Amino acid sequence: MEVMQAPLLEALKLSHAYPLPGSWLQKRGVHEVLRDVSLRVQKGRTLGIVGESGSGKSTLCRMLLKLEQPTSGVVRFAGDDMRTFTAQQRKAFHRDVQAVFQDPLSSLNPRMRAASILAEPFDASGIRLAGDAGRERLAELMKLVGLDTALLSRYPRQLSGGQRQRLAIARALATEPQLIVADEPVTALDVSVQAQIMNLLRDLQDARGVSYVFVSHNLSMVRFLCHDIVVLQSGRVVERGAVEQVFEDPQHEYTQLLLRATPVPDPDAVWGHVERPRPLPVVCEEVEVAPGHFVLREGVAHEDASFPAGRRECHHECVVLCAVVDDWPAGYREYA
Ligand SMILES: Nc1ncnc2c1ncn2[C@@H]1O[C@H](COP(=O)(O)OP(=O)(O)O)[C@@H](O)[C@H]1O
Numbered sequence: 298m299e300v301m302q303a304p305l306l307e308a309l310k311l312s313h314a315y316p317l318p319g320s321w322l323q324k325r326g327v328h329e330v331l332r333d334v335s336l337r338v339q340k341g342r343t344l345g346i347v348g349e350s351g352s353g354k355s356t357l358c359r360m361l362l363k364l365e366q367p368t369s370g371v372v373r374f375a376g377d378d379m380r381t382f383t384a385q386q387r388k389a390f391h392r393d394v395q396a397v398f399q400d401p402l403s404s405l406n407p408r409m410r411a412a413s414i415l416a417e418p419f420d421a422s423g424i425r426l427a428g429d430a431g432r433e434r435l436a437e438l439m440k441l442v443g444l445d446t447a448l449l450s451r452y453p454r455q456l457s458g459g460q461r462q463r464l465a466i467a468r469a470l471a472t473e474p475q476l477i478v479a480d481e482p483v484t485a486l487d488v489s490v491q492a493q494i495m496n497l498l499r500d501l502q503d504a505r506g507v508s509y510v511f512v513s514h515n516l517s518m519v520r521f522l523c524h525d526i527v528v529l530q531s532g533r534v535v536e537r538g539a540v541e542q543v544f545e546d547p548q549h550e551y552t553q554l555l556l557r558a559t560p561v562p563d564p565d566a567v568w569g570h571v572e573r574p575r576p577l578p579v580v581c582e583e584v585e586v587a588p589g590h591f592v593l594r595e596g597v598a599h600e601d602a603s604f605p606a607g608r609r610e611c612h613h614e615c616v617v618l619c620a621v622v623d624d625w626p627a628g629y630r631e632y633a
Pocket residue numbers: 315328330348349350351352353354355356357
């Protein structure tokens with residue numbers, strides 16, 4: 298019998314909401330960005346997170362990276378609940394989990410040369426990089442990501458987009474992390490460079506066994522790099538499972554729509570001329586349609602539980618609408 302491996306990172310029912318402007322005075326409510334998001338990242342594997350612009354992918358990443366607190370829910374790393382990390386666990390977490398963002402120009406300090414940028418994570422972990430051994434370590438990192446060591450003396454703006462992103466990946470690898478959260482790491486790059494960086498990420502995983510959370514709106518890239526996938530619509534997981542399974546047999550209409558729309562040159566423009574997704578029903582439940590393949594379906598409303606008096610439940614775009622018109626759009630049920 299196959300023994301299920303404990304996940305490296307696990308999120309359980311994460312929700313997040315931002316207060317609407319002026320809400321503290323007029324009690325207008327909140328902008329719900331994520332609701333009940335659960336996911337697992339296994340050792341040495343890649344979890345892809347897809348969804349249209351504004352579906353909550355970056356907010357989710359920030360919570361996985363412990364840069365933002367969820368309104369409710371739990372994130373566990375190596376079995377430990379992030380909310381109760383000791384100082385030592387926190388330090389280990391910041392060494393073991395690294396991030397690569399979309400725009401390396403804004404995530405790399407423009408006043409630091411590449412060498413200092415790469416040395417910084419060592420300083421933060423209290424590792425001294427001195428003399429020949431230090432130089433060797435930096436050269437090793439550069440080689441790992443396919444950069445010439447001559448570039449160590451350059452500032453980020455003196456590098457090409459692809460070189461900058463390679464440098465950001467090298468910095469993320471410096472502390473030999475177990476997990477890298479990559480939020481749209483190739484979106485800002487030229488198509489030819491995108492392919493090189495995608496290959497690099499895959500080679501690094503093969504060589505080092507590092508896990509990734511890979512955010513993209515490009516499903517071809519997700520299919521290339523990821524083992525598992527989570528599809529986010531308006532902050533909810535509408536489908537999740539093994540990549541092959543979900544791509545071969547997409548069950549949720551939103552996933553089917555994303556698949557039809559791929560590849561997407563401009564994520565913000567695509568919805569203008571392709572189909573818009575239908576809003577989610579108010580009450581949903583997750584159904585396992587095949588082993589490990591989950592789909593969000595319309596659920597049955599329960600009169601009593603889980604909807605506290607006075608709280609209106611609905612998917613977040615609707616909550617924003619309600620705040621403006623103070624009424625419910627047609628087709629939405631109200632819970633009081
Ligand atoms: N700091 C913030 N304050 C208020 N709303 C925010 C904030 N950050 C993100 N949002 C909102 O949360 C939603 C999800 O954003 P984001 O996580 O960036 O989505 P994605 O990465 O999928 O494009 C968007 O509607 C965005 O406007």
